[in-house]
Amino acid sequence: MRINTEDFRRQARKSLPRFVFDYIEGAADDGHCLRRNLSDLAAVELTPRILRDTTAVDTSIEVFGRKWALPFGIAPTGLNGLVRPRGDGLLATAAARNGILFALSTASNMRLEDVRAGAPDGMHWMQLYVMHRDMAGQIVERAARSGYEALVLTVDVPVSGNREPDLRNGFRMPFKPTAKLAWDVVTHPRWSMRMLPNGAPDFANLTTAGGDAGSANVQAALLARAMDRSVVWDTLAWLRGLWRGPLLLKGVLHPDDARLALDHGVDGLIVSNHGGRQNDASPSAISALPRVVAAIDGRIPVFMDGGIRRGGDIAKALALGASAAFLGRPALYGLATDGAEGAEAVIKLLAAELLRTMTLLGATSVSALPGALEGASGNFT
Numbered sequence: 001m002r003i004n005t006e007d008f009r010r011q012a013r014k015s016l017p018r019f020v021f022d023y024i025e026g027a028a029d030d031g032h033c034l035r036r037n038l039s040d041l042a043a044v045e046l047t048p049r050i051l052r053d054t055t056a057v058d059t060s061i062e063v064f065g066r067k068w069a070l071p072f073g074i075a076p077t078g079l080n081g082l083v084r085p086r087g088d089g090l091l092a093t094a095a096a097r098n099g100i101l102f103a104l105s106t107a108s109n110m111r112l113e114d115v116r117a118g119a120p121d122g123m124h125w126m127q128l129y130v131m132h133r134d135m136a137g138q139i140v141e142r143a144a145r146s147g148y149e150a151l152v153l154t155v156d157v158p159v160s161g162n163r164e165p166d167l168r169n170g171f172r173m174p175f176k177p178t179a180k181l182a183w184d185v186v187t188h189p190r191w192s193m194r195m196l197p198n199g200a201p202d203f204a205n206l207t208t209a210g211g212d213a214g215s216a217n218v219q220a221a222l223l224a225r226a227m228d229r230s231v232v233w234d235t236l237a238w239l240r241g242l243w244r245g246p247l248l249l250k251g252v253l254h255p256d257d258a259r260l261a262l263d264h265g266v267d268g269l270i271v272s273n274h275g276g277r278q279n280d281a282s283p284s285a286i287s288a289l290p291r292v293v294a295a296i297d298g299r300i301p302v303f304m305d306g307g308i309r310r311g312g313d314i315a316k317a318l319a320l321g322a323s324a325a326f327l328g329r330p331a332l333y334g335l336a337t338d339g340a341e342g343a344e345a346v347i348k349l350l351a352a353e354l355l356r357t358m359t360l361l362g363a364t365s366v367s368a369l370p371g372a373l374e375g376a377s378g379n380f381t
């Protein structure tokens with residue numbers, strides 16, 4: 001029986017080749033930031049209000065003029081094709097079936113057009129890494145043409161974080177698998193060495209971009225996270241010229257950067273430390289959130305990700321000012337366990353937990369959640 005996201009995590013560990021599970025779990029350096037995301041969420045207190053009519057509890061929100069049935073979405077994660085063939089298509093299907101958002105990574109193993117076409121009723125955002133301006137420009141244009149509703153520029157990967165498990169496994173570019181990695185793969189029921197870089201059908205399609213961006217050089221750059229480090233605040237004007245829809249920055253932690261984002265006309269922020277995979281000394285996402293929310297002062301929506309493992313964690317993020325929260329690893333645990341059905345099970349689990357939490361708090365809508373901070377101590381505010 002799988003009754004919480006930890007159960008799905010355990011199943012994912014059993015189902016996946018070791019190097020894939022390590023890649024998903026991977027945190028930078030010593031994993032302090034990853035643990036802080038979890039422990040700081042655990043420390044938030046929400047105080048119930050009693051004797052309120054909770055016959056009807058509404059979990060829906062509105063974002064950029066669209067209604068979301070639930071106040072969470074699926075964060076962009078690269079290489080979902082390692083977890084399951086066509087992993088992004090499966091996640092997009094699970095999201096669409098539950099009225100939530102799916103964000104597609106630049107490092108997808110599927111073409112962005114195919115992900116959209118597989119879930120035409122779904123809501124999709126496109127995440128952007130800029131490795132080469134030409135390629136980034138192509139991705140943005142194709143995302144616009146295919147109906148992606150917002151563009152999310154990830155700003156916390158000027159260089160890859162130090163992921164030591166990946167190094168030990170030989171999961172890096174150039175790809176030199178350790179003997180143990182190769183053994184885990186050849187003995188795995190759904191896997192073969194053909195599925196790995198330098199040969200693999202799924203990797204051969206790596207990207208998103210397809211077309212020119214499918215070239216070996218670009219794939220290698222993407223896997224090595226070799227980003228264009230000359231991307232700066234002024235570069236946003238170039239993106240603005242290519243993209244008419246909402247433009248978000250993902251990976252904002254400093255309130256001054258939040259103010260700079262406002263000055264540069266950004267439409268939304270995602271407070272995130274990349275799930276603890278980049279700078280290990282970064283503050284937890286939940287502790288950085290109220291500072292950013294205060295700096296933004298309601299002018300644009302502020303989202304968060306990092307450490308959400310329970311519906312109650314989503315309630316905490318919303319109470320501290322997030323417009324919605326995003327799931328990184330938990331969606332992948334569901335995907336690894338049972339494809340689209342597994343991802344859906346995780347979404348439904350978190351939805352049920354959130355509904356119960358809101359009922360316990362006496363909060364009949366998400367806008368009532370900040371009220372639950374009253375009467376509590378130690379909430380980063």
Ligand SMILES: Cc1cc2nc3c(=O)[nH]c(=O)nc-3n(C[C@H](O)[C@H](O)[C@H](O)COP(=O)(O)O)c2cc1C
Nearest residue numbers: 024075076077078105154274275305306307328329
């Ligand atoms: C396996 C994996 C791959 C990721 N790839 C990307 C990516 O391609 N682009 C991006 O902006 N963030 C990426 N992230 C970060 C997530 O979008 C998100 O910030 C993070 O996973 C949230 O933390 P959580 O896993 O604790 O929920 C990745 C995270 C994981 C776990």
Ligand SMILES: O=C(O)C(=O)c1ccccc1
Nearest residue numbers: 078079107222223225277
């Ligand atoms: O691993 C990651 O966190 C990530 O962002 C990424 C970037 C490029 C390729 C694959 C994953």
